[in-house]
Amino acid sequence: xxxxxxxxxxxxxxxxxxxxxxxxxxxxxxxxxxxxxxxEKTMQIxxxxxxxxxxAINWQQLALLxxxxxxxxxxxxxxxxLAPYIWLLDNRIVAGKVGYDVIIPVQNSETNWVLLVxxxxxxxxDNRALLPELAIPAEFQLQGLIRSKVxxxxxxxxxxxxxxxxxxxxxxxxxxxAQLPLKSFLLLxxxxxxxxxxxxxxxxxxxxxxxxxxxxxxxxxxxxxxxVALAAARRSGRENEQK
Numbered sequence: 001x002x003x004x005x006x007x008x009x010x011x012x013x014x015x016x017x018x019x020x021x022x023x024x025x026x027x028x029x030x031x032x033x034x035x036x037x038x039x040e041k042t043m044q045i046x047x048x049x050x051x052x053x054x055x056a057i058n059w060q061q062l063a064l065l066x067x068x069x070x071x072x073x074x075x076x077x078x079x080x081x082l083a084p085y086i087w088l089l090d091n092r093i094v095a096g097k098v099g100y101d102v103i104i105p106v107q108n109s110e111t112n113w114v115l116l117v118x119x120x121x122x123x124x125x126d127n128r129a130l131l132p133e134l135a136i137p138a139e140f141q142l143q144g145l146i147r148s149k150v151x152x153x154x155x156x157x158x159x160x161x162x163x164x165x166x167x168x169x170x171x172x173x174x175x176x177x178a179q180l181p182l183k184s185f186l187l188l189x190x191x192x193x194x195x196x197x198x199x200x201x202x203x204x205x206x207x208x209x210x211x212x213x214x215x216x217x218x219x220x221x222x223x224x225x226x227x228v229a230l231a232a233a234r235r236s237g238r239e240n241e242q243k
Contacts, residue, residue, distance in 0.1 A: 016229070016232075017229075020225060020226065020229040023222075023225050024222050024225055024226055027218050027219070027221050027222035027225065028218070028219065028222045030218040031215045031216075031218035031219040031222065032215070034211045034212070034214045034215035034218060035211070035212070035215045037211045038208040038209075038211035038212050038215065039208075042208045054073070054074075055074065056073075056074040056075055056076035056143065057073055057074070057075055057076075058075075058076065058077050059077045059108045059110070059111055059113055060111070062075060062077075062113075062115075062146070062185065062187075063111070063113060063185075067148035067185075067186050067187055068148060070146050070148060070185075070187055071146065071147055071148040071149065071187075072145070072146065072147070073145075073146050074143075074144070074145060074146070075115075075142060075143070075144060075145075075146050075189055076141075076142060076143045077108060077141075077142050078108070078109075078139070078140065078141055078142065079106035079107055079108045079109070079115070079139075079140055079142060080106065080107055080109065080138055080139050080140065081104050081105070081106060081107075081136055081137065081138055081139075081140065082104070082105040082106065082107045082114060082180065082181075082182065083136075083138075084164045085104060085105050085164060085179065085180060086102065086103070086104050086134065086136070086164050086165035086166065087102075087103040087104075087165065087166050087167075087168050087171070087176060088100035088101070088102060088103075088131060088132075088165050088166065088167045088168065089101035089102075089103060089118075089168055089169075089170075089171055090167055090168065090169055091169075092121055092200075094121045094198060094200050097123055098123075098124050099121050099122050099123040099124045099132075100121070100122055100124060100131075100132065100167070101118050101119075101120065101121055102118070102119045102120065102121075102122055102134060102136075102197050103116055103117065103118050103119070103171060103176075103188070104116075104117055104119060104136060105117070105180055105182075105184060106140050106142060106189075107182065112182060113183075113184075113185065114177075114180060114182045114183065114184040114185065115142070115184065115185050115187060115189055116171075116173060116176060116177070116184060116185070116187065116188050116189065117140070117142060117144075117188070117189045117191055118171075118188055118189065118190045118191060118201065119136075119191050119195045119196065119197045119199070120191060120195045120197035120198045120199040120200060120201075121197055121198040121199075121200050122134065122197050122198070131165050131167065134165065135196060136196065137196065140191075140194070141194050142189060142191065143191065143192055143193050143194065144189050144190045144191045144192040144193075144199075145189070145190045145192070145201070146187050146188070146189055147187070147188050147190065148173075148186065148187050148188075150171045150173065150188045171188055173186045173187070173188060174186060
């Protein structure tokens with residue numbers, strides 16, 4: 001099929017036209033998706049900053065909040081480790097090394113409320129069959145960020161070991177709380193200081209600027225595909241015109 005635009009002849013093949021438009025639309029949608037993600041991250045950062053400006057809440061204040069309302073608030077309070085419960089969150093990579101995040105339940109002596117706490121990272125040994133030896137203090141001064149949505153998609157069973165410590169693939173709060181003898185908040189505190197392990201949690205892993213960069217790349221790829229297709233069609237049109 002031949003068309004003439006602004007005095008230029010273009011040879012259009014219907015199949016290649018369909019493929020080009022499909023690829024162009026997909027790349028453009030990926031670009032717009034990255035822009036949406038950037039907007040969501042900007043809103044998330046703004047909400048976290050607003051919550052953290054209010055200061056840390058205590059055990060009594062935490063008990064008054066729903067999990068959704070508690071998400072993103074700062075928390076500070078004392079408690080003791082509810083032994084022997086320890087979960088080792090598998091496949092955590094810090095500085096290029098594989099290890100575990102150590103999660104324990106901490107109980108407040110005055111109220112008996114329990115909060116699940118991520119104490120941070122510990123390196124894994126060379127032998128996967130052997131879990132790391134952990135020295136966990138009996139008492140804690142908790143200080144960190146509360147999150148209510150911490151799990152993600154997984155395949156297979158969550159628990160890989162019996163007894164304690166228990167190796168898990170995802171921190172499924174309802175499942176973990178059900179294993180405890182006392183009722184626990186369905187929340188996870190990421191300890192920031194005063195931990196025997198390495199805190200490394202980041203509330204926003206990829207900043208909005210990176211999403212803008214990826215969006216720019218997708219849009220440039222979409223334009224490049226269109227430009228290549230137009231150049232090929234122009235060349236085909238010239239060849240047909242010369243025949």
